[in-house]
Amino acid sequence: xxxxxxxxxxxxxxxxxxxxxxxxxxxxxxxxxxxxxxxxxxxxxxxxxxxxxxxxxxxxxxxxxxxxxxxxxxxxxxxxxxxxxxxxxxxxxxxxxxxxxxxxxxxxxxxxxxxxxxxxxxxxxxxxxxxxxxxxxxxxxxxxxxxxxxxxxxxxxxxxxxxxxxxxxxxxxxxxxxxxxxxxxxxxxxxxxxxxxxxxxxxxxxxxxxxxxxxxxxxxxxxxxxxxxxxxxxxxxxxxxxxxxxxxxxxxxxxxxxxxxxxxxxxxxxxxxxxxxxxxxxxxxxxxxxxxxxxxxxxxxxxxxxxxxxxxxxxxxxxxxxxxxxxxxxxxxxxxxxxxxxxxxxxxxxxxxxxxxxxxxxxxxxxxxxxxxxxxxxxxxxxxxxxxxxxxxxxxxxxxxxxxxxxxxxxxxxxxxxxxxxxxxxxxxxxxxxxxxxxxxxxxxxxxxxxxxxxxxxxxxxxxxxxxxxxxxxxxxxxxxxxxxxxxxxxxxxxxxxxxxxxxxxxxxxxxxxxxxxxxxxxxxxxxxxxxxxxxxxxxxxxxxxxxxxxxxxxxxxxxxxxxxxxxxxxxxxxxxxxxxxxxxxxxxxxxxxxxxxxxxxxxxxxxxxxxxxxxxxxxxxxxxxxxxxxxxxxxxxxxxxxxxxxxxxxxxxxxxxxxxx
Amino acid sequence: xxxxxxxxxxxxxxxxxxxxxxxxxxxxxxxxxxxxxxxxxxxxxxxxxxxxxxxxxxxxxxxxxxxxxxxxxxxxxxxxxxxxxxxxxxxxxxxxxxxxxxxxxxxxxxxxxxxxxxxxxxxxxxxxxxxxxxxxxxxxxxxxxxxxxxxxxxxxxxxxxxxxxxxxxxxxxxxxxxxxxxxxxxxxxxxxxxxxxxxxxxxxxxxxxxxxxxxxxxxxxxxxxxxxxxxxxxxxxxxxxxxxxxxxxxxxxxxxxxxxxxxxxxxxxxxxxxxxxxxxxxxxxxxxxxxxxxxxxxxxxxxxxxxxxxxxxxxxx
Ligand SMILES: Nc1ncnc2c1ncn2[C@@H]1O[C@H](COP(=O)(O)OP(=O)(O)OP(=O)(O)O)[C@@H](O)[C@H]1O
Ligand SMILES: [Mg+2]
Numbered sequence: 001x002x003x004x005x006x007x008x009x010x011x012x013x014x015x016x017x018x019x020x021x022x023x024x025x026x027x028x029x030x031x032x033x034x035x036x037x038x039x040x041x042x043x044x045x046x047x048x049x050x051x052x053x054x055x056x057x058x059x060x061x062x063x064x065x066x067x068x069x070x071x072x073x074x075x076x077x078x079x080x081x082x083x084x085x086x087x088x089x090x091x092x093x094x095x096x097x098x099x100x101x102x103x104x105x106x107x108x109x110x111x112x113x114x115x116x117x118x119x120x121x122x123x124x125x126x127x128x129x130x131x132x133x134x135x136x137x138x139x140x141x142x143x144x145x146x147x148x149x150x151x152x153x154x155x156x157x158x159x160x161x162x163x164x165x166x167x168x169x170x171x172x173x174x175x176x177x178x179x180x181x182x183x184x185x186x187x188x189x190x191x192x193x194x195x196x197x198x199x200x201x202x203x204x205x206x207x208x209x210x211x212x213x214x215x216x217x218x219x220x221x222x223x224x225x226x227x228x229x230x231x232x233x234x235x236x237x238x239x240x241x242x243x244x245x246x247x248x249x250x251x252x253x254x255x256x257x258x259x260x261x262x263x264x265x266x267x268x269x270x271x272x273x274x275x276x277x278x279x280x281x282x283x284x285x286x287x288x289x290x291x292x293x294x295x296x297x298x299x300x301x302x303x304x305x306x307x308x309x310x311x312x313x314x315x316x317x318x319x320x321x322x323x324x325x326x327x328x329x330x331x332x333x334x335x336x337x338x339x340x341x342x343x344x345x346x347x348x349x350x351x352x353x354x355x356x357x358x359x360x361x362x363x364x365x366x367x368x369x370x371x372x373x374x375x376x377x378x379x380x381x382x383x384x385x386x387x388x389x390x391x392x393x394x395x396x397x398x399x400x401x402x403x404x405x406x407x408x409x410x411x412x413x414x415x416x417x418x419x420x421x422x423x424x425x426x427x428x429x430x431x432x433x434x435x436x437x438x439x440x441x442x443x444x445x446x447x448x449x450x451x452x453x454x455x456x457x458x459x460x461x462x463x464x465x466x467x468x469x470x471x472x473x474x475x476x477x478x479x480x481x482x483x484x485x486x487x488x489x490x491x492x493x494x495x496x497x498x499x500x501x502x503x504x505x506x507x508x509x510x511x512x513x514x515x516x517x518x519x520x521x522x523x524x525x526x527x528x529x530x531x532x533x534x535x536x537x538x539x540x541x542x543x544x545x546x547x548x549x550x551x552x553x554x555x556x557x558x559x560x561x562x563x564x565x566x567x568x569x570x571x572x573x574x575x576x577x578x579x580x581x582x583x584x585x586x587x588x589x590x591x592x593x594x595x596x597x598x599x600x601x602x603x604x605x606x607x608x609x610x611x612x613x614x615x616x617x618x619x620x621x622x623x624x625x626x627x628x629x630x631x632x633x634x635x636x637x638x639x640x641x642x643x644x645x646x647x648x649x650x651x652x653x654x655x656x657x658x659x660x661x662x
Numbered sequence: 663x664x665x666x667x668x669x670x671x672x673x674x675x676x677x678x679x680x681x682x683x684x685x686x687x688x689x690x691x692x693x694x695x696x697x698x699x700x701x702x703x704x705x706x707x708x709x710x711x712x713x714x715x716x717x718x719x720x721x722x723x724x725x726x727x728x729x730x731x732x733x734x735x736x737x738x739x740x741x742x743x744x745x746x747x748x749x750x751x752x753x754x755x756x757x758x759x760x761x762x763x764x765x766x767x768x769x770x771x772x773x774x775x776x777x778x779x780x781x782x783x784x785x786x787x788x789x790x791x792x793x794x795x796x797x798x799x800x801x802x803x804x805x806x807x808x809x810x811x812x813x814x815x816x817x818x819x820x821x822x823x824x825x826x827x828x829x830x831x832x833x834x835x836x837x838x839x840x841x842x843x844x845x846x847x848x849x850x851x852x853x854x855x856x857x858x859x860x861x862x863x864x865x866x867x868x869x870x871x872x873x874x875x876x877x878x879x880x881x882x883x884x885x886x887x888x889x890x891x892x893x894x895x896x897x898x899x900x901x902x903x904x905x906x907x908x909x910x911x912x913x914x915x916x917x918x919x920x921x922x923x924x925x926x927x928x929x930x931x932x933x934x935x936x937x938x939x940x941x942x943x944x945x946x947x948x949x950x951x952x953x954x955x956x957x958x959x960x961x962x963x964x965x966x967x968x969x970x971x972x973x974x975x976x977x978x979x
Contacts, residue, residue: 038704040706041704041706042706042748042750047750051748054760054762058763061765065765067797069797070794070795072794073794073795074795076791077780077783080783081780081782084782084823147778148774148776149779150778151778152777152778152779152836153795154745154764155746155767156767156792156795156796156843157765157767157768157796158767158795659746659747660746660747661741661746661747662747
């Protein structure tokens with residue numbers, strides 16, 4: 001399941017609300033029929049009718065008389081219950097043990113220590129808060145009924161809605177305080193664990209003997225590198241520092257503690273910032289007697305230098321993503337999908353490489369405006385997780401060469417930039433910096449009289465003011481090597497606009513956990529209005545599982561996943577049939593397909609009644625270092641609010657129709 | 663036997679025969695008609711017929727006793743009146759409203775069989791909590807809590823969690839809880855159970871006090887002595903059926919017996935009186951110095967020790 005922030009709240013509402021209304025309507029009808037039937041068993045058919053209609057007619061008076069004072073009193077009681085029964089302290093002890101234990105194990109080197117760290121605390125918090133909500137909220141009401149303490153409450157002018165709401169609010173409050181503390185601790189844990197710097201002052205630099213080869217690490221360095229050195233050790237890793245022949249410094253990503261690098265920062269009276277090919281300064285580095293000297297080459301003033309905080313981790317990058325992805329096949333015909341290279345389960349499409357191939361992937365992006373970019377003069381484009389399929393080895397040391405063209409169409413002109421060549425690495429982020437002023441860009445006049453050739457002018461054009469004047473652009477990607485393929489999906493290409501605050505992003509992702517926790521509390525209280533503590537727990541778990549897989553069920557129904565439903569899967573396993581082999585036509589196939597269809601339909605209707613839990617989970621963008629944008633944030637909040645409201649309403653009904661003293 | 667007692671079946675006749683059920687009448691606080699309860703399991707199978715066609719009317723300002731042996735349906739009746747249970751048949755109106763209607767609870771106080779209170783709260787918090795459920799303003803609530811804690815004699819233990827309370831103390835705080843909203847109708851399920859003799863006495867005088875304030879009290883008990891002194895009218899239930907309904911004084915009055923009590927008589931005089939009774943074909947059932955009951959004795963000792971609290975200390979010296 002891919003985190004998707006491409007739909008806005010309004011789009012989501014318009015596509016989901018109908019399903020939800022149908023679902024809610026089904027619940028209401030089923031609820032009334034069910035309560036009539038159970039009441040019939042108890043009181044006979046005519047009394048039952050009277051009973052059900054009386055309940056329905058009391059909804060409005062109950063609603064009008066709902067009192068915040070009472071809800072507050074009941075919420076306070078729930079808080080006192082949790083605190084005095086000391087459940088909360090147990091939860092904290094578990095979390096502390098988890099962090100300590102985690103800190104011990106997570107020190108191991110990994111390719112992406114940041115992702116491991118953040119993923120660990122995030123998942124741990126999610127689990128802990130979920131369990132906490134589940135435990136405190138499922139057992140409270142059943143205990144209250146069993147010990148009959150509820151008799152003294154319901155014989156006061158208390159509405160059942162207040163009992164349900166009070167509990168949700170009270171447990172929610174305790175959970176909120178707890179999550180707040182855990183969030184704070186987690187942030188410190190991640191920040192302390194990952195934020196580090198290295199010593200550069202005492203590093204001994206040596207001259208590169210063979211161009212492009214490092215004698216310190218044994219790996220490769222840039223061809224322009226003259227000196228290399230090994231940074232000081234920190235967090236059990238070091239970096240190779242390269243000094244180029246132009247006096248610029250780069251810090252390599254270490255292989256064993258990957259995912260990050262550093263900028264070497266400099267400060268003089270005129271400039272403070274990184275000293276690399278994007279730093280706009282006259283400060284340059286050189287090496288004398290193995291030691292680094294940094295000074296302003298114009299004024300000869302020496303500059304301070306140090307290694308900055310890690311880059312490439314603890315990020316919250318903002319992006320502009322494609323809103324559409326189409327393909328051109330080898331002959332240049334438009335297609336919705338590219339080539340299929342054999343893996344049915346993959347959502348990527350492939351474009352064939354080679355100079356004769358006209359296959360292209362066309363990404364359409366809107367909202368491409370200069371004001372969104374932190375530095376519009378150098379626009380950063382990322383190719384993330386693009387896959388590369390080689391039919392022959394080629395130069396295995398190097399990535400597969402590709403190129404991209406930015407195309408913009410305005411009222412009068414069509415622009416096409418000069419192809420920008422890149423090397424694609426399999427499943428890694430490929431970052432390309434694109435200058436704002438595009439030289440050798442072609443401009444075609446669109447307002448030509450019929451029968452005349454359109455005039456094409458090659459020149460320098462502005463990426464935002466001219467090429468992307470309308471705010472819409474296309475990025476057209478091709479693979480340059482014949483026999484090789486690029487696999488792309490909509491989310492693989494994006495422009496990085498600005499760097500948001502990681503701390504803020506972390507808080508936003510934790511807000512998602514808060515929504516999940518509140519939902520679990522509400523559902524737990526709802527189930528516990530009519531089930532015993534243990535049974536409600538099982539019911540809540542089932543709800544969560546259904547919520548996590550609702551997307552999968554919908555996909556299955558759509559036939560996106562070819563494996564089929566449960567019966568077909570069982571049949572395939574039983575007959576040891578491959579997933580790809582089509583079933584033989586005939587009665588068996590019809591029976592299997594239709595039973596599966598009916599089953600999935602039923603489950604699908606259920607999933608409309610359960611929130612899509614994955615939509616409340618922001619771990620994916622948080623861990624990958626992307627800013628959690630407004631739309632998914634609002635959608636998650638709406639989902640949680642609507643479903644919490646619904647559970648409270650259902651809980652109200654059940655509690656009201658229930659004979660408390662039985 | 664009194665006149666009322668001669669009509670003993672469940673369908674007891676009330677004074678105003680022309681009144682229809684549910685008709686507006688400010689003097690009628692509780693009214694049930696054919697009220698019955700069958701406990702069933704989830705599948706609707708009958709388990710117990712706990713109450714059979716009960717017809718009752720409780721008047722404003724009276725103390726009404728529900729009597730009966732264990733399992734006779736007293737608590738079931740109370741729960742039906744409170745809406746904790748739904749009737750299997752018949753109807754119950756409380757303060758002019760349907761028993762299942764929460765709004766009636768504004769003017770009701772209820773003390774359950776056992777005090778079902780939150781053990782993790784202390785006395786003040788408990789009363790404050792129930793006060794909030796009536797949306798009482800903070801100031802009123804605070805005063806009321808203080809007043810009630812004093813009234814039930816728990817000032818010394820008001821900050822202790824209820825899990826440390828003894829049974830009688832819990833009962834007291836339970837009563838305070840039932841009175842938090844200054845109710846017009848108070849339902850007490852076995853109010854004296856678990857109380858010491860002083861407590862029983864205090865409870866009784868508190869009930870009388872409520873009556874003086876014009877409140878209506880419905881209490882149930884299987885202890886006749888509890889009921890005897892305080893109730894105006896009683897109903898006796900047995901196996902879910904109403905067996906007896908009427909005024910206590912007339913129910914307990916033994917019409918063919920007369921009791922004499924006198925003091926300052928000599929043995930001769932006593933003999934003479936005995937002869938007089940025999941001459942009139944009467945039979946002396948009992949004579950001699952009337953003994954005080956154990957309860958009276960206990961009360962005497964305690965009140966004496968309360969009058970002179972320092973006594974044990976002086977004796978030790
Ligand atoms: N929840 C219940 N489920 C099934 N039967 C019940 C339930 N509660 C009470 N009963 C039955 O209903 C009958 C009346 O019970 P109830 O509690 O009203 O008696 P009671 O008069 O209050 O007795 P006690 O003096 O012991 O308090 C009994 O036979 C009892 O077993
Ligand atoms: Mg009882």
